[in-house]
Amino acid sequence: MPLQICPGSTPPPPLGTDVDPTKWHGRIAADTIIEKIGGEREHRRPKRLKKFQHQTSVPPFLLVVLTVANDTQPCRSAVPRLQLARVNVSLSAKRSASAAAGSSGPDIPPTPPPKSPLWRRFLQTLGAVTLVTVVASGGAFWYFTAIEQNPGVQQDFDPEKKTLVILGSGWGATSLLKTLDTEDYNVILISPRNYFLFTPLLPSVAVGTVTSRSIIQPTRYVARHKKRKVSVIEAEATDVDPAKKTVTFSDNSSIQGQLWSTTIPYDYLVYAVGAETQTFNIPGVAEHACFMKELHDAEKFQTQFMDCVESAAFPGQSSEEIDRLLHMVVVGGGPTGIELSGELHDFLTDDLRQWYPELAERIRITLVEALPTVLPSFSKQLIDYTESTFKEAKIDILTKTMVKEIKERSVVVKMPDGTVKEMPVGLVVWAGGNKMRKLTADLMAKLPETQTNRRGLTVDDHLRLKGANSIFALGDCTATQYAPTAQVASQEGAYLARMFNQIAKRDALETKLKALQANPEQAAEADSMLKQITKLEKWRPFHYSHQGSLAYIGSDKAIADLPFFGDGNLATGGVATYLFWRSAYLSSLFSFRNRAFVASDWLKTKLFGRDVSRE
Ligand SMILES: Cc1cc2nc3c(=O)[nH]c(=O)nc-3n(C[C@H](O)[C@H](O)[C@H](O)COP(=O)(O)OP(=O)(O)OC[C@H]3O[C@@H](n4cnc5c(N)ncnc54)[C@H](O)[C@@H]3O)c2cc1C
Ligand SMILES: NC(=O)c1ccc[n+]([C@@H]2O[C@H](COP(=O)([O-])OP(=O)(O)OC[C@H]3O[C@@H](n4cnc5c(N)ncnc54)[C@H](O)[C@@H]3O)[C@@H](O)[C@H]2O)c1
Numbered sequence: 001m002p003l004q005i006c007p008g009s010t011p012p013p014p015l016g017t018d019v020d021p022t023k024w025h026g027r028i029a030a031d032t033i034i035e036k037i038g039g040e041r042e043h044r045r046p047k048r049l050k051k052f053q054h055q056t057s058v059p060p061f062l063l064v065v066l067t068v069a070n071d072t073q074p075c076r077s078a079v080p081r082l083q084l085a086r087v088n089v090s091l092s093a094k095r096s097a098s099a100a101a102g103s104s105g106p107d108i109p110p111t112p113p114p115k116s117p118l119w120r121r122f123l124q125t126l127g128a129v130t131l132v133t134v135v136a137s138g139g140a141f142w143y144f145t146a147i148e149q150n151p152g153v154q155q156d157f158d159p160e161k162k163t164l165v166i167l168g169s170g171w172g173a174t175s176l177l178k179t180l181d182t183e184d185y186n187v188i189l190i191s192p193r194n195y196f197l198f199t200p201l202l203p204s205v206a207v208g209t210v211t212s213r214s215i216i217q218p219t220r221y222v223a224r225h226k227k228r229k230v231s232v233i234e235a236e237a238t239d240v241d242p243a244k245k246t247v248t249f250s251d252n253s254s255i256q257g258q259l260w261s262t263t264i265p266y267d268y269l270v271y272a273v274g275a276e277t278q279t280f281n282i283p284g285v286a287e288h289a290c291f292m293k294e295l296h297d298a299e300k301f302q303t304q305f306m307d308c309v310e311s312a313a314f315p316g317q318s319s320e321e322i323d324r325l326l327h328m329v330v331v332g333g334g335p336t337g338i339e340l341s342g343e344l345h346d347f348l349t350d351d352l353r354q355w356y357p358e359l360a361e362r363i364r365i366t367l368v369e370a371l372p373t374v375l376p377s378f379s380k381q382l383i384d385y386t387e388s389t390f391k392e393a394k395i396d397i398l399t400k401t402m403v404k405e406i407k408e409r410s411v412v413v414k415m416p417d418g419t420v421k422e423m424p425v426g427l428v429v430w431a432g433g434n435k436m437r438k439l440t441a442d443l444m445a446k447l448p449e450t451q452t453n454r455r456g457l458t459v460d461d462h463l464r465l466k467g468a469n470s471i472f473a474l475g476d477c478t479a480t481q482y483a484p485t486a487q488v489a490s491q492e493g494a495y496l497a498r499m500f501n502q503i504a505k506r507d508a509l510e511t512k513l514k515a516l517q518a519n520p521e522q523a524a525e526a527d528s529m530l531k532q533i534t535k536l537e538k539w540r541p542f543h544y545s546h547q548g549s550l551a552y553i554g555s556d557k558a559i560a561d562l563p564f565f566g567d568g569n570l571a572t573g574g575v576a577t578y579l580f581w582r583s584a585y586l587s588s589l590f591s592f593r594n595r596a597f598v599a600s601d602w603l604k605t606k607l608f609g610r611d612v613s614r615e
Contacts, residue, residue: 144592148221155228157186162507163265164500165247167237168272169193169219171486172475174590175493176270176500177219182228184504188264190249192236194219197295198594199486200585203340203552205298207305207347208610212295214597217590240269240443242468268470268503270496271443271457275434275476275484284406289430292336299615301429305344306614308426309352312359324424326363329411331403332431333369335377335551338386340429341367342554345393349555351609366396366423368403368413375559377483378549382559385573389553406430434484440477455479461541463496472496482544495542506536550581 116124162185166173169191177189198215205212223230238261239248247269250261277293279285290304291297305328311317312325328344330337344365353360367374367390373383374397390397400416410422436444436456444451450467451458456479458466463478465471474496475489482488509529516526548562558581559573582602589595 148591148593151224154224154226155183157229157231161186162267162504163188164268164270165190165264165266166270166272167191167240167247168274168475169196170272170274170475170489171196171199172272172274172489172493173270174217174219174222175490176272176474176497177222177226177230177493179494179497180226181497181501181504182226182230184501185228185268187223187226187228187230188233188266189219189223189230190233190235190237190247191219192234192252193294194232194234196222196590198589199293200588201598202292202295202298203336203343205295206292206301206340207343208302209343209346209605210598210601212299214594214601215589216295217594221591237273237439239263240271240439240446240471242443242446242465242471245269245470266470268472268500271440271465271471271473271477272475272489272493273437273439273477274489275440275456276437277430278433278435279430280432282403282405284408285430285432288406288408289331289428292340292429292431301427303614304427306612309356309359309363309612310614312362312426313356320424322359322362323364324409325426326359327423327425328363328365328427328429329423329425330365330367330429330431331411332433333367333371333374333397333399334431334433335375335549336431337367337369337429338375339552340431341365341390341395342393342552342557345395345554346556347610349393351612354609355612364396365394366398368398368401368411370400370402372399374399375551378551378559378561382561382573386551386553386559389555389557389573393555395554434476436477453479462499462539463492463542472499487547488544491544492542499539502536502539506533509533509536550577550584552578552581 164180164185164187166176166187166189169189170193173189173191174196177187180187195216195218198217201210201215204210205215220232223232233249234253235249235251237247237249241247244265245267246263246265248261248263251257277291290301292301308325308328312322317325330341330344348360348363348365352363373387375383375386378386387397398413398415402414403411404414404420405412406428407422410424411428412420412422414420440457444457447465447467451465456477457473459473459478459480460466463472463474465473474492476484480488509532513526513529513533516522516529546563548560550558550560552558553573556578557574558578560577560580562572586595586598589598
């Protein structure tokens with residue numbers, strides 16, 4: 001069948017012949033070409049092409065390409081297709097030749113450039129965007145890991161500089177070290193833990209949602225990234241003498257060298273040793289309960305919890321004993337107890353049901369709280385939301401219930417009506433709050449006139465320990481108007497770092513001033529320097545900026561009390577808050593390495609579930 005052309009154009013050449021482009025301007029009707037190319041295979045034409053056919057006209061070249069691209073069937077009639085291609089090639093060649101010769105012959109109307117179909121342009125854009133994203137994120141990933149791995153050369157200790165001793169490697173101390181300009185000081189950090197622990201994700205470690213190594217960062221890493229060397233000593237401070245300005249510390253780890261205890265002097269001391277878990281000397285707590293304060297507590301919990309489950313699975317175990325072994329009691333309805341109960345529930349529903357189908361339904365979680373409500377620091381709305389979420393999750397909350405004793409296989413509680421009840425348990429987790437460390441109590445005893453608060457150290461507005469001008473204290477070891485939280489401790493640490501930068505400037509000026517004062521001819525200069533020093537000493541007091549409180553409550557839900565528009569508060573809970581919780585925690589992790597590890601742990605847990613093997 002001969003090719004037809006659009007009305008008004010010159011008749012087309014027969015297929016397979018060369019074409020004079022000056023005589024043939026028209027466009028071949030889409031219908032005809034498709035018909036020609038498709039030939040007897042009309043019924044197999046792709047739908048998209050059929051639709052396209054109804055458009056008025058298309059350039060032949062595009063149509064050929066389109067046809068070839070869309071036709072996935074083996075070509076039974078290849079000849080018309082090839083001939084059409086030749087027509088097009090010939091056309092293009094003549095056009096180019098005419099253009100090159102600068103022909104003044106009749107004008108050839110410019111053929112509009114072939115337009116890619118929408119789906120192809122979309123795919124091309126998507127491909128380009130994907131390529132750019134992959135290259136950019138790969139480059140950024142490489143850049144950040146390279147920076148973390150290659151900290152560079154550091155300055156040595158300078159005998160002219162003052163010695164700043166930091167006790168602790170937690171939120172307060174690490175934030176201080178991170179922000180401090182170490183060029184101004186010789187810094188020595190002493191802590192029994194040679195790493196920073198991201199406590200908010202500790203309950204997640206307890207059930208294996210994230211691994212323990214993901215939420216810690218070696219203190220030496222932080223120290224190694226400072227301008228001047230920082231000496232990190234893994235040891236426990238055993239005595240602080242504010243009068244002599246010395247610290248005594250010992251290596252109390254299981255392996256010790258010949259020298260394991262020593263005393264060093266300091267010019268300034270930052271005291272950031274945190275707190276320990278409050279037990280109220282309740283019998284059996286230290287012996288039989290698990291804590292949730294340190295990394296080893298979370299690891300111990302994981303092992304003991306799985307031990308309870310495996311013991312319950314022991315053949316022939318009595319029904320009563322199975323119920324006891326599978327009863328988990330969490331003491332303390334503060335954020336630690338709530339988050340742990342929520343994580344435990346997730347472990348139960350997401351994983352244990354798969355691997356212990358006969359036992360999982362019998363696992364019970366009971367949360368015991370002495371106060372009338374859980375989470376007293378959160379708004380009423382969020383307390384109600386948490387309680388209803390726990391109810392749905394079948395976590396029992398016993399409020400106004402006081403734990404009186406913990407035995408090896410039971411917990412003795414005083415119920416709201418005053419009766420005493422003994423509950424059989426497999427495992428008890430104690431999250432009963434904070435109390436000061438012995439070292440803190442000893443330090444307070446040395447300053448009896450100023451240090452009288454039983455909650456912790458008393459500091460002034462600049463975090464200076466009352467009664468000892470060269471000591472600064474921050475975080476959970478202090479008794480201030482603020483709650484003992486990571487947020488407060490890290491803001492205090494950053495504030496102190498800025499203070500120390502100013503103190504260094506003042507100290508340098510004071511040294512110069514002494515030299516000036518020795519020479520009466522430089523009295524005027526000395527006067528102006530004195531004014532500068534007085535100005536530098538006007539330190540701004542510490543101001544805490546509350547960024548809100550977040551807590552995970554299990555079942556992919558979190559609660560958030562956020563300061564909103566100044567005085568107002570936004571109290572929110574649910575899945576969106578949970579995603580916000582995750583992104584907030586991910587961004588506040590210490591390093592890029594931590595972020596990468598935790599994100600991959602979350603992904604692994606989603607894909608493969610939590611590990612139920614017991615170490
Ligand atoms: C499970 C859990 C979850 C939490 N979640 C959150 C949260 O989501 N948000 C929030 O704001 N807060 C949270 N907190 C509270 C937060 O962790 C603390 O408020 C914060 O750790 C206090 O910081 P710090 O520097 O005072 O003490 P820590 O971070 O406890 O650091 C104390 C440091 O001192 C060291 N040390 C101890 N004894 C000595 C010694 N004798 N000599 C030298 N060093 C010593 C310790 O090894 C440690 O390195 C959570 C706490 C827990 C337990
Ligand atoms: N997501 C978060 O923001 C988060 C998470 C964990 C901890 N923290 C902070 O860390 C600090 C410590 O938190 P926490 O939850 O470990 O302690 P907490 O002091 O907030 O709560 C401990 C709870 O245990 C209860 N309790 C004590 N003894 C008891 C007994 N014998 N029987 C029954 N109940 C008893 C107390 O009434 C109290 O409510 C708090 O300042 C908290 O805000 C914050």
